[in-house]
Amino acid sequence: MGRPLKIKESTTVDIGFNNVGSLTNPVYPETLTTSNYLGVVGGVRATATAGFPVVACIVNVDAGTGVEDGVILRQKGTTKYLVLGDSSGVTAVCNLVDDATPAIGEMCIQMATNSDSTLVNIRRLTNKFAVDYSNTRYVINFFSDEGSMIKSGTNGETNGLGQIEKFTST
Amino acid sequence: MAAYVLGNGVSRRDVSVERLLQLGAVYGCNAIYRDHAVTVLVATDQPMATEIEQSGYSRDHRFYTRRPRSEFGGLPVPQKYYGFSSGPIAAGLAARDGADQVYLIGFDMAPDPVGRFNNVYAGSVNYKPLGAAPTFTGNWVRQLTQIMQDHPDSRFIHVAGDTTADIAEFHRVRNHERMTMARFLRLINK
Numbered sequence: 001m002g003r004p005l006k007i008k009e010s011t012t013v014d015i016g017f018n019n020v021g022s023l024t025n026p027v028y029p030e031t032l033t034t035s036n037y038l039g040v041v042g043g044v045r046a047t048a049t050a051g052f053p054v055v056a057c058i059v060n061v062d063a064g065t066g067v068e069d070g071v072i073l074r075q076k077g078t079t080k081y082l083v084l085g086d087s088s089g090v091t092a093v094c095n096l097v098d099d100a101t102p103a104i105g106e107m108c109i110q111m112a113t114n115s116d117s118t119l120v121n122i123r124r125l126t127n128k129f130a131v132d133y134s135n136t137r138y139v140i141n142f143f144s145d146e147g148s149m150i151k152s153g154t155n156g157e158t159n160g161l162g163q164i165e166k167f168t169s170t
Numbered sequence: 171m172a173a174y175v176l177g178n179g180v181s182r183r184d185v186s187v188e189r190l191l192q193l194g195a196v197y198g199c200n201a202i203y204r205d206h207a208v209t210v211l212v213a214t215d216q217p218m219a220t221e222i223e224q225s226g227y228s229r230d231h232r233f234y235t236r237r238p239r240s241e242f243g244g245l246p247v248p249q250k251y252y253g254f255s256s257g258p259i260a261a262g263l264a265a266r267d268g269a270d271q272v273y274l275i276g277f278d279m280a281p282d283p284v285g286r287f288n289n290v291y292a293g294s295v296n297y298k299p300l301g302a303a304p305t306f307t308g309n310w311v312r313q314l315t316q317i318m319q320d321h322p323d324s325r326f327i328h329v330a331g332d333t334t335a336d337i338a339e340f341h342r343v344r345n346h347e348r349m350t351m352a353r354f355l356r357l358i359n360k
Contacts, residue, residue: 115305116255146298
């Protein structure tokens, strides 16, 4: 599955990525501010802040409570994650599906892509990229769904920006 | 029972929200709460929802968002429309609340007269700047079409101002109508 999703360990360890203002000659979408960064991280809600959120998921961990919000504790496979149900407190391994009301053992991660607040479901997620169920690839972040990034190694080809659903506080 | 669902396209500037509140339930989106206390407010965009919650508005008014924080009194959007945008969700809520006539006002779904971002609140906090590129409208068309089809007993009347697009997909929906702004203004000001 390649390098797994980075998981925030605390409010100070692996909290995100270097913001674009701290990079030398960065190329980044104009919709990001200098304190924003590209890429997303998992982790528990207690570590989430407005500047350094964590990925929000919809999970069904078989806790008897049905579908609930959840967070990612660890990536187990390309589409398989160890997740924690936010209200149930139950941990389970869930598979990503194209359904915002996932069945037991399933989960859904969503992102906005068009600055219209509509969410699309994600087929695959890495630290910096996501692929939707139309197999369109997006550069992901927590802050903006407008703009695009030039594809590395190309001359003018771009990926759109995907804004991943997030928790910014407990 | 009529319901008035307000998008934030600039064509709704022609309409008095106070007059609509005298006539029936008014469903609004996002920053409209800064100017008017509507019957139902919807905001799916997270920074906008946070602004509304922190303003205290959601404690005293019916407010829907995707992940309401319990201490602020908001309500979760219906599961079926969870990933939808605010405007379509507001239209869906009006129909679910039993409105048999749902007027869609300010749903311009087109650029402003100079081809840029068409929103009453352009340039304000949590909005794109004046002159920004127009927002993609394909998802709104798809979502509104689904909502009309999900509520066949409600008539959805798309009120068309100077900047309102004529959406071909809507004309294929049996319970959709299009009404000119002039006719709508005559209707509500009788």
